[in-house]
Amino acid sequence: MSDQLQEILSTLKKNKMRTTLTGLSVSWGIFILIVLLGAGNGLRNGVMQNFSSRAVNRVNLWPGTTSMPHKGLKSERNLYFTEDELDFIRKEVEESRLITPRFNTSQTISYGNEYGSYQVRGVMPNYFDIEKLTIAPEEGRFINQLDINQSNKVIVLDKKVADLLFKEESPLGKYVKVGQLMFKVVGVNSKKEQWGGSNTYIPFSTAQTIFNPNRKFYQITFTVDGLVTEEENDRFNESLRALMGRRLNFNPEDQQALWVYNAQTEYVETMKIFGGITFLVTIIGILTLIAGIVGVSNIMLVSVKERTREIGIRKAIGATPTSILKTIILESIFITTVFGYIGLIMGIGLTETVNFFMEQAANAQAVSDEPQMSIFSNPTVNVGYALFATLVLIISGVIAGYLPARKAVKVKPIEAMRQE
Template sequence: MRDIFAEIWATAKRNKLRTGLTGFAVAWGIFMLIFLLGAGNGLINATEQNNNQFMDNSMVVFGGETSKPYKGFKEGRPIQLNDRDFGLTKNRFATHIEEVGAIVSQGPLTISYGENYTSSPVLGVFPNYQAINKIEMCYGRFINNIDNEQQRKVIVISDEQAKELTSRPIQSLIGQYVDVGSNAFQVVGIYKKKQSGSSSYGNTPFNTLRILYGGGDNMEQINFSFHGLDTEADNESFEKSLRSSINKNHDAAPDDNSAVWIENRFTQALQMKTGMSIIRTALWIIGIFTLLSGIVGVSNIMLITVKERTREFGIRKAIGARPWSILKLIIIESVIITTFFGYTGMVLGIMANEYMDMTIGHEEVDAGAFKATMFVNPTVGLDVCVEATLVMVIAGTLAGLIPARKAAKIRPIEALRAE
């Protein structure tokens, strides 16, 4: 075996260009597959992270404006959601709905603590607002059902607002009273402001804010989480039924899609997953074709190698070399070249992905209203890297096997006549 390796090394040295081209084809195919998949995964992960701001199985209902006349009313009539709509949503659709909440807003209002102040809109919310909007608490707690039932004057502010209100550690605000407009509210929680959010909001109990500012029975949004709607068809049917029911409450046409707007995060997530799946498939197709180009390159060069050494193989057979020894020599040469350069391409691909992760993988685009990460973990699993390298090695071996069988079968006299 040592003699075979020595002979392969001597052959590679004599044919540096040929060996280099073979190695480049192998390394480039592996490198491009790993690099493309890594970059694609980085973009996909970033997109999913930037869009993962809300609970997938949730909907938000808004009042809109009628687009067609109905029951003597003209089009263009605004629809204001109210307690009847809230009760209808909660009771008639209880089979699928888990928890219902609503939102009213006021402001922007001045929130002050001592000599420090900030200004922002204040939302009146139900406890489910935290789960639906994936609000992460830094300190304290969020609004609960008791706050709403007892109409407590409590408020949950963002860490950004807290930093404006005190120069001390922001957790020191928990339990303190701040002035919200002309009313004193106790701070019960501080949440982490999302990078994609356009502004910070103060969150108070829904009933408290609506009563303080004379909201009557009106509300701006109805939000809820749901279960049992697993397909787009199920969701479309549910939305149609919910919209029709709420429209009837306001004497609007049941099929008027403009009277009530429904934002369905589940169907949005399905569409996003479909889009990401298409991108992943496209990346794999491009990567595989790049890998195939490397395999074709190896095959062509191995065919040329056998043709160039036809006379050599004829002499070997003439002096007693067995067909298996020639076959083994070509196959081992193919395996060694593809393994070495395949491993080199794999390492370079992993290094390129790691470099992306260390540079653009931590950069954010600041558009003023929001910040978004462009790349998140632009890497490929080690299993994919190893599998791609093994595919190239096996393909290189098969590429060498076909001409090797031809060389092993050639008769010495025909080999010696070859040019």
């Protein structure tokens, strides 16, 4: 085996240009494939990271002002929700799962000598899962059903609010003044709002009693299951508008009467786009591999043709066709394996380097109170894809070397030695 290896290395040294061209063809194909896959994964991971901040299957409803007369009712009517609409959605919208109303009010919140004006959100327990808030075990809890049933005066603070009011002191169990009433702090949310802001959360029933005596509110959020295609979401949106139109007495075609935001539709559309991107990257990757395969095949074909005379001499001095084929195939395997590995290391090295600098940049931004929108994240590649591509090139190189070599070893030694 060592003799064959020395013979292969000797042959490669004699034909440096041919070896270099073959190696570049293999390395470049693998390198470009890794970079393309990394770029596709980076885009996908970045966008998915943004989606992960909230439930992707949520639907937000906001009542508006009618712009069309309906069943004898005039236009320009201001619509609103009541708690009856919550029960209606639970019963009539089959796809609905988690649901929460949201009542917003700005209040001055103070503790000791510290105070500030913050948004107070009256919500139900499901809000925690829908908005994917983060409360560590040592940071307390979120609003629960008992708080809703008893209209407890408890409050959950965003971390930014807690840090401003309490400085280095733990807020849990302490009382803050919200408007003119005292609320007990039961939890601290450490998730940052996508678009900034400092929020606090109280039981919806408490908010209705204290801050909203007319019981009207202007947002309902709920999650849906079973809507996986764009068509299903479009049908659901139309059905929802029809249901709410009957409930609130407006024309379902009146787009200004009810504002519907279906995040699932946006998610499905985005995944459709990334499906196209993945397909495009796959096609480019395949074409790149084909280019590498063609390069290897052509060079091996020329290589064998140039060595026809050498093959004839080998046969004349007693070399068997099998040993000649074995040498040429091993040479092909050696070139594609070594240079394929080089391309693999370069591609992975580049994607990991880009990922490292991106992580450093993200860590440097962590001191900011505002979360960053991400469009590119973790552009690394599954090594299995790269190894598979390298294996394909190696097999192609073997076939490319074997076919012309097999033809060459069938030529009679005297005829082979006449070749120029």
